[in-house]
Amino acid sequence: MYDSIIIGMGPAGISCATYLKRYGLNVLVIGKDLGALELAKEIENFYGMGKISGHDLALKGIKEAMSLGINICHDEVINIDYLANGFNILTKKNNYDAKTIVLATGKVRNGFTLAKNFEGKGVSYCATCDGFFYRKKEIAIIGYNSYMLHELNVLLPLVKKITVFTNNNELEVELPANVEVVKDKITSFKGNDMLEQIICGDKTYNVEGCFIALGSQNAFTLAKHLGLDIKNNNLVVNDNYMTNIPGIFACGDVIGGMLQVAKAVSDGAICANNLNNYIRELKK
Amino acid sequence: MYDSIIIGMGPAGISCATYLKRYGLNVLVIGKDLGALELAKEIENFYGMGKISGHDLALKGIKEAMSLGINICHDEVINIDYLANGFNILTKKNNYDAKTIVLATGKVRNGFTLAKNFEGKGVSYCATCDGFFYRKKEIAIIGYNSYMLHELNVLLPLVKKITVFTNNNELEVELPANVEVVKDKITSFKGNDMLEQIICGDKTYNVEGCFIALGSQNAFTLAKHLGLDIKNNNLVVNDNYMTNIPGIFACGDVIGGMLQVAKAVSDGAICANNLNNYIRELKK
Numbered sequence: 001m002y003d004s005i006i007i008g009m010g011p012a013g014i015s016c017a018t019y020l021k022r023y024g025l026n027v028l029v030i031g032k033d034l035g036a037l038e039l040a041k042e043i044e045n046f047y048g049m050g051k052i053s054g055h056d057l058a059l060k061g062i063k064e065a066m067s068l069g070i071n072i073c074h075d076e077v078i079n080i081d082y083l084a085n086g087f088n089i090l091t092k093k094n095n096y097d098a099k100t101i102v103l104a105t106g107k108v109r110n111g112f113t114l115a116k117n118f119e120g121k122g123v124s125y126c127a128t129c130d131g132f133f134y135r136k137k138e139i140a141i142i143g144y145n146s147y148m149l150h151e152l153n154v155l156l157p158l159v160k161k162i163t164v165f166t167n168n169n170e171l172e173v174e175l176p177a178n179v180e181v182v183k184d185k186i187t188s189f190k191g192n193d194m195l196e197q198i199i200c201g202d203k204t205y206n207v208e209g210c211f212i213a214l215g216s217q218n219a220f221t222l223a224k225h226l227g228l229d230i231k232n233n234n235l236v237v238n239d240n241y242m243t244n245i246p247g248i249f250a251c252g253d254v255i256g257g258m259l260q261v262a263k264a265v266s267d268g269a270i271c272a273n274n275l276n277n278y279i280r281e282l283k284k
Numbered sequence: 285m286y287d288s289i290i291i292g293m294g295p296a297g298i299s300c301a302t303y304l305k306r307y308g309l310n311v312l313v314i315g316k317d318l319g320a321l322e323l324a325k326e327i328e329n330f331y332g333m334g335k336i337s338g339h340d341l342a343l344k345g346i347k348e349a350m351s352l353g354i355n356i357c358h359d360e361v362i363n364i365d366y367l368a369n370g371f372n373i374l375t376k377k378n379n380y381d382a383k384t385i386v387l388a389t390g391k392v393r394n395g396f397t398l399a400k401n402f403e404g405k406g407v408s409y410c411a412t413c414d415g416f417f418y419r420k421k422e423i424a425i426i427g428y429n430s431y432m433l434h435e436l437n438v439l440l441p442l443v444k445k446i447t448v449f450t451n452n453n454e455l456e457v458e459l460p461a462n463v464e465v466v467k468d469k470i471t472s473f474k475g476n477d478m479l480e481q482i483i484c485g486d487k488t489y490n491v492e493g494c495f496i497a498l499g500s501q502n503a504f505t506l507a508k509h510l511g512l513d514i515k516n517n518n519l520v521v522n523d524n525y526m527t528n529i530p531g532i533f534a535c536g537d538v539i540g541g542m543l544q545v546a547k548a549v550s551d552g553a554i555c556a557n558n559l560n561n562y563i564r565e566l567k568k
Contacts (some may be wrong), residue, residue: 011331011332014331015331015546016328018331019329022329044352045299045302045306045553046304046332046549047295047298047299047302047350047545047552048295048330048333048336048341048344048345048348048548048549049332049333050348050351057332060332060334061331061332064328064332064334067334068328113411117382123522125315136346172335178330182410194454252306258553258554258557260540260550260551260553261331262299262550262551262552262553263333263553263554264553265330265332265546265549265550266544266546266547266549266550267550268546269544269546270541271548272541273542
């Protein structure tokens, strides 16, 4: 069991992992891409770094962390479950247990914009949390990959019928035999107060609910799964960089403030310091 | 008149200056040495930097800031005075006006430890602030350089007699004719409640007060001069990194927290962001 698994391999995640490693903790970083840094063509306001592209800086950070002996997996988180003494993290390639989690996933993005008006009114982002409310109903799930399949398998035993909407994405997984697939692009959601219909161009599908598991888990969907507080599109943390769930920390852009490498790196360091204290208390 | 003068050329000061420059402000950095970084033999937990000595990192930061067109003076602050619309900064080599000041001087050190028990009881760190209380008295001033001379010149018109104690340092400045000098090392301060005697080995000097202007202005003495709040040996700042005096900001080790490059660099960036907003409001 890892002392901590850090989700995200940008400046916040790598900085946090580096400090945790230095504190003698057993850590793993899981990252799916280079995040916002990938978009920064040139950075020249990060102390001591001169001019560097975001891409190169991100790779430099990862490479140096690996040279310090930090394990970094290029992988994607599909689900996080609570254990009695920590968390289980299911990824595309593997399965890990950890006493603590650090969410350093980058800026919280919105959910599926088209469905915004029906969030909590028939639209959900977490099968484990909300599946029960749709027992014996005919529902939809939007997605196309292993993250969607995980959510689908949670829902299948509960619901009467479930249709997969790939929203024009290539289906990446094999579905159970009894599941229908709609491959068209979704154009709108309709309903009086509660969601009633999913519209794909000139086709209309009646539904009693819809789960969104599109693309990959991100800060928004992870927060929904874990029951984390979100405010103004930022994960809410206390002075110790811990979320409302004990053992789940967050740092970097995901908690808001200045969206700068400098701030993310500092967040990572301070978060690590507090997480180390938390782990030491657990071990007492 | 500068928009801002940053005192300190370590990670916090340079990061702050870099951001201010990017915001289009007219800034100057004044630094007297490389501060705490000079003592760090090897740093390997600052994101993206690999292994580097504190000395090399500090020089790298300064060099890169200069390449962005930031003015950096290797100089020493002797005094800061309030102006109607800002501040006047007197240095060893020059004299500057600025609308705002950023104190990025590194960790607040204690005052003169030997005199600790008599602070506010006959021992003062600011001639401008407290000189008036020693009118027509026979007092001492401890120091040996231009910073001491500045304080001495403030006190001379007020007091009856003043003796310079160099505390075994080489006197670096020429003193007015009527000033006596004691070159011995100070061994203790004595008095019942209020300071009464300065002891140098087997010699005893009766005094009615003592000003300390030893070495160079540092965070502690600057804070005393400017009337800044100090708590637990840290300058007190609000969420905007501003001290209790409008227009005086602080960032890095001087405000406490984790004494790490990462945190100092982030402080500098966030402080700059808030200072920029402050300046823009002034210009309205």
